[in-house]
Amino acid sequence: MLPPVHSLFVPVLILLTVNTLASYGAKWTYTGPDGEDHWAQHYPFCGGPFQSPIDIQTPLLRYEPNLAPIELRNYDLSQNEQLTLSNNGHSVQLSLPSRMHISSLPNRYSAAQLHLHWGSLTLLPGSEHTVNGKQFPAELHIVHFNSDKYPNVSMAVDKSDGLAVLGVLIEIGEFNPAFDHFLKFVKGIKYRDQKIQVPAFNIRELLPPRLDQYYRYDGSLTTPPCYPSVLWTVFRSPVTFSVQQFQALASALYSSSVQESAPVLLNGNYRKPQRTDNRVILVSFQDGRALHGIPKAATALQRRQVIQKLLVGDLADLADEGLNQLLPAASPKPRTAGKRKNTRKSQRTHAPGVHKQRWQQNNLPSDTTGGQGGRNAYAPTTGWQKGAYGGQHVGKYGVSEAALCYGALAEKTERQLRGAHGQGQLTQVLRKSVFPELNLRSYLACRSELDLETIRLLLRRRPSDEANELDHSLTMATAGRKKRPVVSDRALSRATTRRPVRYSQSTVRKNNANNNNIYNNAYNNAYNNAHRHNRIQPLEWED
Structure with missing residues (x-):
C-alpha cells in the first residue's frame, strides 16, 4: 500500500534512492492520470524552477574556455565484481560502486547508479535532453553524489550541490559491445522490482571518446520528486547502439509487476523538455560553423x-x-x-x-x-x-x-x-x-x-x-x-x-x-x- 499524499515529506526520505525516486508519496507514470502533467500535484518541485531536461538551444550557449575535461577515476571495473541490474518500473538500472568518481569538479562526486531513458518501437525518439529540438532514440544517465559532503546518495538527493549527472545521447547505429554487457541480461528483469547480478565491466566504454566536449548547466532530477539538485554534464557527441539493442529496451521490459494480470510495456520513459528559467548553458568547445560566434561567458x-x-x-x-x-x-x-x-x-x-x-x-x-x-x-x-x-x-x-x-x-x-x-x-x-x-x-x-x-x-x-x-x-x-x-x-x-x-x-x-x-x-x-x-x-x- 502506498503512503497517503500527506506523508510526502516525512523522514522516509532516508530510504529514498535515486533509482525509484518515488519510494514515498504517490504513484507516478509518464502518461495518463499519473503522468508528468500531474506530477506537481504530489511532488511540488516538479512544477518549480530549474527543472530538467531542457532543449539545448544555440542561443542559450555561452563558451567557457576554462571548463576542464571530465576526469573519471576507477571506472574500469573488474569482471570478477558483481553489479545489481534491476527493473524499478521506470527504467533499467545498474548499481555502481562508490569508488568510481568524477575528479574534475570542486568536490568528489562518487557514482551511485546508471540508467536509461528510451522511446518505443512505434515512436523511436526517447532521449530526455534535446539539441535544437532534435530528440535522440535514447539517453544514458550516470548518477553521482557529492561524497565530500554527504554519506550517500539518499542524503545528497535534496541538497543544492548534492548530485552530478553525466548524460550521454544515444543514436541507432552500430552494435555497441559496452551496452551489451548488461542489455543481454534484461530478460532476467522483465517485470518491476526484479533484480539479478551481472559481471562488472569498464563503464568508461559507455561514454563517447571525447570527454572534453560537453554542455554544462544547473538542473534537476528528471523524475519525481524533481529536486533542483543536479549539476548536469551532457556530452556533445552521441554514442550508438544497434536496432536489436534498442528493441531489447523497448519490447522486453514491463513497468508492471509479475503479479499483475495486464502487463504494461516499459517504454517512452522520458520527460519532456522544461523551460529554461533564465538559465544559460556553458559549453567547453567553440568550433564548427554552427557554433561560430557563441558569446563567451561573463566572468x-x-x-x-x-x-x-x-x-x-x-x-x-x-x-x-x-x-x-x-x-x-x-x-x-x-x-x-x-x-x-x-x-x-x-x-x-x-x-x-x-x-x-x-x-x-x-x-x-x-x-x-x-x-x-x-x-x-x-x-x-x-x-x-x-x-x-x-x-x-x-x-x-x-x-x-x-x-x-x-x-x-x-x-x-x-x-x-x-x-x-x-x-x-x-x-x-x-x-x-x-x-x-x-x-x-x-x-x-x-x-x-x-x-x-x-x-x-x-x-x-x-x-x-x-x-x-x-x-x-x-x-x-x-x-x-x-x-x-x-x-x-x-x-x-x-x-x-x-x-x-x-x-x-x-x-x-x-x-x-x-x-x-x-x-x-x-x-x-x-x-x-x-x-x-x-x-x-x-x-x-x-x-
Missing part, C-alpha cells in the same frame, strides 16, 4: 561586482563600468560579455570610511569562482537565510549550500499551507521561495542570467528610501507599464547612491547628462524584459 568577478553594486554600491557605476549589460535585457539575443560600451566615469564624492566599511560587511567571497566552470564551480559560499529557509540574514551574500535542503523546505512549507487550508498553493509558494536563491547561485556560477525577482531581493538590503524607490520602478515594470515613470533629480540621486553619500544638484544633473542614454537603455531593457516575462509579476507565479 564570475564581473557578476560578483554586479551583486555588490546592487547590495550597497552606487548603481550608476553599473552603467559607467559596462556592467549594466549583465542585468536583465529586453532582447533574448545572446550578448558577448567582452563587448562593453566605454563611458567616462563620472566624478563622485564618497563619505570617507563609510564606503569601505559597508563593502566589507557585504562583500561576496573572493573564492566564488564558479563562473569558470572548473574545479571551483561549486566553491562553498555563505548565503542569506530568510523566510522559507527559517534563518536570518548573515554577513556575506553568496548562497549557502547547506541551507538548501529541498526536502526540509517542502515539508515545512506543506505543513504551513496545510494549516491554512492552502495545499493547492504548494507548488507556487515553493517556486517563489526557491527561484531567487537558485537564480543568484547559478548567476554567480555564470550559468544563469540575473532575474528581476532576484534583484528585488537584493535591493531589500539597501536603506528603505533607496529600496522603496527602486522596487517601485520594478513593480511598475512588472505590472506591464510601457513607459517608465519620470524620475526627478532628487529621486534619481536617492535611487542610485548609497545612503551616506550626498550629491549636489549640479553633480546629479552632470551625471544625468553624461549617462542619459545609458540610463534610458538600462531602464527600457529592464522594463521590457519584465513585461516579456510574466512569471515575475507580483504574486503571480506560473507552473
Whole structure:
C-alpha cells in the first residue's frame, strides 16, 4: 500500500534512492492520470524552477574556455565484481560502486547508479535532453553524489550541490559491445522490482571518446520528486547502439509487476523538455560553423561586482563600468560579455570610511569562482537565510549550500499551507521561495542570467528610501507599464547612491547628462524584459 499524499515529506526520505525516486508519496507514470502533467500535484518541485531536461538551444550557449575535461577515476571495473541490474518500473538500472568518481569538479562526486531513458518501437525518439529540438532514440544517465559532503546518495538527493549527472545521447547505429554487457541480461528483469547480478565491466566504454566536449548547466532530477539538485554534464557527441539493442529496451521490459494480470510495456520513459528559467548553458568547445560566434561567458568577478553594486554600491557605476549589460535585457539575443560600451566615469564624492566599511560587511567571497566552470564551480559560499529557509540574514551574500535542503523546505512549507487550508498553493509558494536563491547561485556560477525577482531581493538590503524607490520602478515594470515613470533629480540621486553619500544638484544633473542614454537603455531593457516575462509579476507565479 502506498503512503497517503500527506506523508510526502516525512523522514522516509532516508530510504529514498535515486533509482525509484518515488519510494514515498504517490504513484507516478509518464502518461495518463499519473503522468508528468500531474506530477506537481504530489511532488511540488516538479512544477518549480530549474527543472530538467531542457532543449539545448544555440542561443542559450555561452563558451567557457576554462571548463576542464571530465576526469573519471576507477571506472574500469573488474569482471570478477558483481553489479545489481534491476527493473524499478521506470527504467533499467545498474548499481555502481562508490569508488568510481568524477575528479574534475570542486568536490568528489562518487557514482551511485546508471540508467536509461528510451522511446518505443512505434515512436523511436526517447532521449530526455534535446539539441535544437532534435530528440535522440535514447539517453544514458550516470548518477553521482557529492561524497565530500554527504554519506550517500539518499542524503545528497535534496541538497543544492548534492548530485552530478553525466548524460550521454544515444543514436541507432552500430552494435555497441559496452551496452551489451548488461542489455543481454534484461530478460532476467522483465517485470518491476526484479533484480539479478551481472559481471562488472569498464563503464568508461559507455561514454563517447571525447570527454572534453560537453554542455554544462544547473538542473534537476528528471523524475519525481524533481529536486533542483543536479549539476548536469551532457556530452556533445552521441554514442550508438544497434536496432536489436534498442528493441531489447523497448519490447522486453514491463513497468508492471509479475503479479499483475495486464502487463504494461516499459517504454517512452522520458520527460519532456522544461523551460529554461533564465538559465544559460556553458559549453567547453567553440568550433564548427554552427557554433561560430557563441558569446563567451561573463566572468564570475564581473557578476560578483554586479551583486555588490546592487547590495550597497552606487548603481550608476553599473552603467559607467559596462556592467549594466549583465542585468536583465529586453532582447533574448545572446550578448558577448567582452563587448562593453566605454563611458567616462563620472566624478563622485564618497563619505570617507563609510564606503569601505559597508563593502566589507557585504562583500561576496573572493573564492566564488564558479563562473569558470572548473574545479571551483561549486566553491562553498555563505548565503542569506530568510523566510522559507527559517534563518536570518548573515554577513556575506553568496548562497549557502547547506541551507538548501529541498526536502526540509517542502515539508515545512506543506505543513504551513496545510494549516491554512492552502495545499493547492504548494507548488507556487515553493517556486517563489526557491527561484531567487537558485537564480543568484547559478548567476554567480555564470550559468544563469540575473532575474528581476532576484534583484528585488537584493535591493531589500539597501536603506528603505533607496529600496522603496527602486522596487517601485520594478513593480511598475512588472505590472506591464510601457513607459517608465519620470524620475526627478532628487529621486534619481536617492535611487542610485548609497545612503551616506550626498550629491549636489549640479553633480546629479552632470551625471544625468553624461549617462542619459545609458540610463534610458538600462531602464527600457529592464522594463521590457519584465513585461516579456510574466512569471515575475507580483504574486503571480506560473507552473
